[in-house]
Amino acid sequence: MNERFCGRQVESRRISMVTLKDIAKKTNLSVTTVSRVVNFNDTSVCSEETQKLIWSLVESMNYKVKGKKSVAAEKPQTAYKLAYVLGLSSYASQGSYGYHIIKGIESEAVKKGIPIAFNCLDLDLYKPSELCDKLEELGVDAIIWVAGTNPDYFNKLKSKNIQVTIAGIEPKLIPDYVDYVGIDFYADTLGWLKTKLVSRFEKTAFIGSKTSSRFQAFVDAHKLLGKELRPEFIIEHEDWEIESAKSAMTAFLERSEELPEAVFAASDLIAIGSMHAFREKGIQLPEQVKILGFDNNEMGGYLSPGLTTISVPTFEIGVMAVQAAISKLREEREFPIRYILPTNYVERQSL
Incomplete structure (x- = not known):
């Protein structure tokens, strides 16, 4: 009787030790992908068929789903609204540094089904308070800042709880509470x-x-x-x-x-x-x-x-900026991040 009882205890421990890593291994997916489906109910990271497979393994392996996430974490990422601005109007010209970052931002936003509710290519049109009022009016959750920095804007955005991700600007100009995606200049x-x-x-x-x-x-x-x-x-x-x-x-x-x-x-x-x-x-x-x-x-x-x-991998900077903004909005982390991408040397005839 004792042996059976002990055996059940051991088996119970084995069941409780199932992790997302175990499920990920059986599905050939990353732990992050499985976590997004199971813990965040994110339907955008994989197909419906794959999601069904994950949930069937959760049930058959007796994985205990963690407690409910916050409202922000449960919110579908397609419900968020993004914006982007150029701090320097000269960066708007076709083929320029900022132009390719914007292409990356728009490409990734479309890919993930996230609406860009506002963009501005000439920041001189808006004072800090006017910009924040406009973003609030449009229900913008996060803004991606491309080129140029101004503490007055950042301080106002912070007070309005609008998240900022800075893309491609020299890190020494960046407040320590915002995300940064760029290079090591x-x-x-x-x-x-x-x-x-x-x-x-x-x-x-x-x-x-x-x-x-x-x-x-x-x-x-x-x-x-x-x-x-x-x-x-x-x-x-x-x-x-x-x-x-x-x-x-x-x-x-x-x-x-x-x-x-x-x-x-x-x-x-x-x-x-x-x-x-x-x-x-x-x-x-x-x-x-x-x-x-x-x-x-x-x-x-x-x-x-x-x-x-x-x-400079400008297009990739734009893509990663969107990903960083969404991960912060979904409360997948509480700390700011710094994504540093590599540069390359392009040899032509001038040198």
């Missing part, structure tokens, strides 16, 4: 500059913002390689427009007594403007001056010479 730039630019030339120039991580990487690459940093070859330029970059490079060429061997531009649009300035001054590229861009704007491949650049 400093480390990746430093690595590419050391191996592809500064190590190869003695006279290298920089054009772009001196407050950016890209400039700091340019400075540190010289220090680490023991190369001289020429202050006269640093062209401070805060804008990201082609025309203004052309003007800044033209001014540099008119005052400079010698040419650099190579130039690192903080963005492809700045590089393109600089290339126009060189041509107008009769300077041959890449014979007299070589140039390296940043972000892999699609126009770069159609120039002559083609623009060598550091490629």
Whole structure:
């Protein structure tokens, strides 16, 4: 009698020890997918047939479903509303850095059936309070912020409990309570500059913002390689427009007594403007001056010479930003996340 009783106790323990991992193994699915179906009743992660299989295993294996989740967790993800804004209007031009992030955002939102209730390509149209009022009026749950940052907007959004996911902006500009999806601007730039630019030339120039991580990487690459940093070859330029970059490079060429061997531009649009300035001054590229861009704007491949650049996975950043926003809305985590994606080197004829 005791042996039977003990045997039942052992069997009872075995049954209670069934986990989602056991169910996932039998279905050849990830634990995350099974968890979303079982614990969150998420019908978007797999087919109806697969969901039936999961629930049949839950029953046959006597898996004990955890207690009810919060209202937010139980809410179907298609019921959420998203928005996105561009903090810099210049990022709206076709083929630009921000344009491809937006394509990723819209593609993933459509794929998941999540409505984008609001978008803004020129943030100057809205004061912080006006933007928040508009989002509240439309029932927006989360906003994806592309390019440019302003604490006034973020503080107002936080007070209204509208979740923020920042996509593609340098991390040092990001509040610690929001999600970030992007790249490591400093480390990746430093690595590419050391191996592809500064190590190869003695006279290298920089054009772009001196407050950016890209400039700091340019400075540190010289220090680490023991190369001289020429202050006269640093062209401070805060804008990201082609025309203004052309003007800044033209001014540099008119005052400079010698040419650099190579130039690192903080963005492809700045590089393109600089290339126009060189041509107008009769300077041959890449014979007299070589140039390296940043972000892999699609126009770069159609120039002559083609623009060598550091490629940023902008479309993927947009996709991951949507995924991050939804996971936070569904309360699958309580902490902010940082998704850091890798960059690549695209070699063309300009360098």
